[in-house]
Structure formats: structure tokens, C-alpha cells
């Protein structure tokens with residue numbers, strides 16, 4: 366039995382994903398639709414994740430979100446779009462089954478916690494909005510597929526759509542004007558290639574200087590390299606990357622990952638005014654990986670950098686010693702390399 370003070374709740378987690386083919390650029394800022402498709406690897410829940418409890422009650426006075434104990438504004442268009450979509454799906458369920466409590470009419474409270482520094486270029490918004498959508502969908506007992514929920518999470522933060530799945534995930538940019546086919550699909554589950562590892566070198570946990578949203582809009586508006594990247598380079602890479610993943614071809618995976626990170630940071634530099642996300646320590650990590658691969662005589666490690674200086678290094682677990690040993694040595698000798706957060710070694714879920 367329910368009363369006006371009944372509180373309904375559900376808890377969900379979503380891991381961080383790290384793109385190997387980068388999302389950078391929007392065709393619509395309102396719909397959060399991208400100029401190019403992207404592809405990522407979802408990290409283990411045990412390593413970097415957001416955990417969110419969604420609750421609702423007739424007694425709640427307003428919608429609210431608390432992240433790591435601080436209140437966050439949910440009046441923005443992105444949070445509101447997610448709330449509206451999820452409530453509409455719940456409302457349809459209630460219309461079909463009048464015995465259900467009218468949760469769609471209640472205000473929502475979201476309590477969220479990250480187990481990693483927020484806004485440090487570690488894709489906190491991706492895990493955040495994915496957990497936000499997943500928790501409310503669970504609270505509302507929605508049966509929508511992860512792909513359908515990804516359509517909603519995309520409106521919160523683009524990269525969040527990819528965190529609805531584990532394993533290897535593509536965000537297909539879609540061709541519809543309403544954005545409804547701009548969704549995530551799983552290319553392969555984590556079990557397909559469970560020996561892949563990611564080492565995250567946290568060079569700085571400071572909040573990034575240029576937000577992704579404003580940075581990508583500036584790039585789209587001013588970079589002359591960007592149209593070639595979005596329409597020619599990335600579409601070809603998406604196909605090659607899917608093939609490399611299906612075939613568990615680490616060398617091709619590594620080549621494409623490094624090339625796409627460099628292409629993304631090149632269009633950032635080509636933006637007016639230029640955007641610098643990588644720093645001297647980031648470049649030292651690049652040189653260390655290049656040297657590791659040269660010594661191995663093949664590509665055993667791949668670096669990638671997001672909208673911040675932190676390095677993510679992908680490798681196959683069989684090469685752990687030849688990758689992490691020299692990487693630790695090289696970074697220990699680098700001026701400006703931080704003592705804290707030196708390495709978070711992550712594994713994909715089993």
C-alpha cells in the first residue's frame with residue numbers, strides 16, 4: 366500500500382567510457398547530435414563509475430540532484446530533456462495499467478556519487494548522465510532497451526549514450542533531423558576481447574579549462590581541418606575500427622586509436638582561438654608509448670587523450686610488463702608528472 370509519504374527508489378551504476386574514435390562537434394546543440402559517429406570502450410564498474418539513486422514521492426517539492434554531496438542545477442535544457450522523455454515513457458505505462466502508482470507525476474531526487482575526480486577529462490558527464498537515465502528507468506520499471514535509453518542519455522551529454530553498454534560501443538550519428546536514430550549500439554561485449562586493459566595516467570585532476578560543449582562548437586565554427594575529419598577521416602576509421610575489434614587485431618586497434626586521438630587534438634589546435642588539452646606531461650606519455658612500441662617491434666600499447674591532459678593507455682594483458690614497466694619509468698623521470706593518482710589500472714568486466 367502506498368501513501369502520500371511513500372518514497373519509491375532505485376539505484377544504478379554506469380561506468381566511464383573512453384573513446385577510441387572521438388566525438389567532437391555537434392550538428393544540433395539542442396538535440397545533442399554529433400557531426401560524426403564515435404566508438405568507445407566501457408571500463409569496468411569496479412574502477413571508474415557513477416552510482417546514482419533515483420527516488421520519487423508525492424511529498425517531494427521539486428526535482429533535485431546531489432553529486433558527491435553538493436547540489437547541482439537540473440533546470441538546464443539537458444537534464445529537463447531527460448526528465449521529460451523518461452516521464453513520458455512512465456506515463457504511457459501508467460495509462461496502460463491504471464493500477465500502477467502515478468510516479469510520472471512525482472518530483473525526482475537523484476543522489477549521485479563518482480569514485481573519481483569530477484570534470485578532470487575522465488568522462489564524468491558520460492557516466493553521470495548514463496547512471497541518471499538508468500536509475501530513473503529502473504525506478505519507473507521501464508522495459509526500454511539500452512539503445513532506446515541511449516537516445517535519452519545522449520540528450521543529457523553526448524558521450525553518455527555510450528555508457529549504457531559494456532564492452533565495445535559505437536554511437537551512430539544517425540541521419541534523421543529529429544535525432545531519434547542517433548543512438549549507441551554494442552559492437553562486441555566485453556567477453557569478446559576480455560584481455561584488453563586500460564591504464565589511466567591522471568596527470569591533473571583539475572577541472573578542464575575549456576568545456577567540451579563550447580570547445581566543440583568553436584571547432585565546428587572555425588577549424589578548416591574539421592570538415593575533412595568529420596566527413597572523410599572518421600567514417601573510414603569507424604569501419605576499420607569495428608573490423609579490428611571483431612578480429613581482435615590489437616595492432617590495427619592501436620594505430621587507429623592513436624591516429625584518432627591525434628586528429629582530434631589537431632582540430633583543437635586548429636580552432637580559433639586554439640584549444641590545448643594536452644600538456645608537456647601528456648606529450649611525454651606519447652613519447653613513452655612510441656618508444657615502448659619501437660622496442661617491442663610492434664604496437665603493444667595505444668595512447669588516447671580526451672578533453673584534458675590525462676593519458677589512457679590501452680594494451681593487451683599479455684603485454685602488461687613490457688608496457689607498464691617502461692611507462693612507469695618514463696613518467697617517473699618527467700618534470701611536471703604528479704605524485705598522486707599515478708596509475709589507475711583498469712580492467713574490463715569479466
Ligand code: 2P0
Nearest residue numbers: 384387388522523524577578671672
Ligand atoms: C569522446 N569527448 O568521444 C570525446 C572525446 C571529449 C573528447 O565526448 O556537450 O561531455 O555533453 O555532448 O559528451 C566529451 O563531450 O559533450 C566527449 P556534450 P561530452 O568521448
